[in-house]
Amino acid sequence: MTQILVIGAGPAGARCAQACAERGLRVKLVGAEPGLPYDRVALGKVLGGAAPSVLALPDPAARGIRYQPDTRITRLDRAARHAITADGGSLAYDRVVLATGSHAWRLPLPGADQPHVLLYRTLADVAAMRALARASVPAVVIGGGLLGLEAAAGLAALGCAVTVLHAMPWLMERQLNAEAAATLRRHLEARGLRFVMPAATAAIEPDAVVLKDGTRILADIVVLAVGVRPNVALGDGLAVKRGIIVDDYLRSTDPDILAIGECAEHHGQVCGLVTPALAMADVAAANLAGVPIRYVPPTLSATLKIAGLPVWSLGEIAPEGAEPITVEDADYGEYRGLWLRDGVLVGAVLCGDAADSGFYQGMLGRPIGDRAALALGPAWHKAAA
Template sequence: MTERLVVIGNGMASLRFLERLTEAAPGRFDVTCVGAEPVAAYNRVLLSSLLGGEVDEAACTFRGLDWYAEHGITLVTGAPATAIDTAERIVRVGEGLVLPYDKLVLAVGSVPIRLPKPGMDLPGVITFRDLADVAAIRRAAVTGAKAIVIGGGLLGLEAAVGLARLGVETTLLHVMDRLMERQLDHAAAALVREAMEARGVRVMLQADTAAVEGDGKVERLILANGTILPADLVVMSVGVRPSTALAASAGLAVGRGIRVDDTMATSVPGIYALGECAEHRGQTYGLVEPAYEQAEVLARHLCGVEAAYAGTSLATSLKVSGLPVFSAGAVDVPEGAEAVTWSDPASGLYRKLVIDGDRLIGAVFVGDVAEQGWCKTLIRTGDTLGPDDRDDLMFGRPVSPEIPAPQPLAA
């Protein structure tokens, strides 16, 4: 008999899993996919470009509804799963839909964090996480509006750049002493800050938000040092938390995320989890690459092919205001290791290699990221650096001159 497979969540991780599963074993499972959002899976990576008007919503779409139908997948949108009964093996969805399952996959993602400060529930305080958030931000970003983005991580930078593209007066607040402190050292972060400011984003570091105030809507933001910043819109981008409530209520083991083993199996037989909601070996991930690797492993496992997820060596590659940035492995230099750096601030170029003995354990590039793939491979595999590798990683591999083709002898 065909096994009934229910997938809760229709984000990027869920779609990659469904793609790999239907490629490997078409027709093996009777698949139903449930998504809380009213549309099918889309590219969240493009949300800042959508916010800034660089792309339209159609450009963010991965698969049309016809793809799900052609692959025998029943897609339910706009209906969040509300309960899982592990004894009866059913999922309750929306206002009365009941889905029986033989196998269940949780790909429920994460929820945005709101600072526990006064005024965070005022109209005009918006998170930056999905299409609905983008639409709400665009509605509030009217001519003459003043916007404040809280959070100097990747999503915060993207939100600020998107708002600046709309012509909105934008201030970015970050409580730490540098932007993207998990991915960048001080020198690299300074270049990113310059790029942000060149695009019209005011950056304030070590800026601790105390409260948001206003009469029925956002009017100002108060910093811990007493500074008052006028605001019509506050975008909250201070991180995400794995979505675990549904799993916890069903009795699954939960820590920071839904705990899974190397096959992405949870503590309850027949139930799996992947993506931002999953906790593997004590680690949760908020990036696309680990979610895709987990999706590959789970698809293979459910098709009876031996597969195991061993964790992901994190790397970040992006463009901040048009400035290419790459970071992988160690950013700060651990004891016993060394840093090799090259900097040309006037050109917006910076490279840092973190080397432990004869192995590359970290890299930060700004402005020119041509060697990023090589760096990721070296960090992931732990391969020994060759005698010329340091120079080649720092300055690029030398290009061999073209040898002219032999000319025919004159008659």
């Protein structure tokens, strides 16, 4: 029976191994991290004090998968069809799924390699953050995107005095327009977070972050949340750009090696969210089982996971030439932005109240008759229909 080896036990690899087992394939899953595969998306819960076990994904062994944690693969011997482990062992395979994900990018700043400069990607990173976080300890988060804000809110909830440094003019610039981001900033400032942006960081000292204009911001903890880079080392000998290049069936340039999740590049896109990673896992398992299915990227939405602060974004945000519809209630700290192109909804942002996110998800790509009814949400839209 064909031996499938899935390398990387993050959400994509764990899901792919499970889907392979459900299709009756013989599958082995190896991952560099210790313990059971876990739901990285929910790391904020552990930062907030929950036990790491709450993130555990189903035990692969209980599903007939041979699972080997704590095992880093250093290279593939494609001629011999062996994966070589860091301790010099080798694992035989007939077909491989690379699900090695991404790593958080460590900014190449002077001082970025000190022990108090942390990342936010793994359970080990969160343990390091919790070990340093104390009431009133000054903390700086570099990066005002989804993950940076989640880390900042988590550290603030632990009592730290948090400053967020963001290189761009407004927060979450990939998911929000400037007005929605301003609403979000006001909410976070009301919770005690400070912001400096656009901020150009020059160096990290043992007790401060130094900006290019000479400003020193005290910091006993620094968290770098400035983006991720796909782990592509095992793609040596395959076509690789940002990620390992795959076709619609998720095959790399070696048809016996598939790549899924954040390490894969499909039609020039490397995904950074879990929904497409899981969709790729299912498609790869089907193709390995001889059921040819093409991967079609899902429409992406993003949710900021900070308790009591709903922020949601879908599709194209403030694209050039699109017709904007905005509703703002400054008293309640709510902002709603919608964008139409040729009368069709192409993007939406909700800040302060995201209860209508499902409604807008359903309207995406559909022609809109009554713009006012659309702006006011599902109840009005039905009444007007």
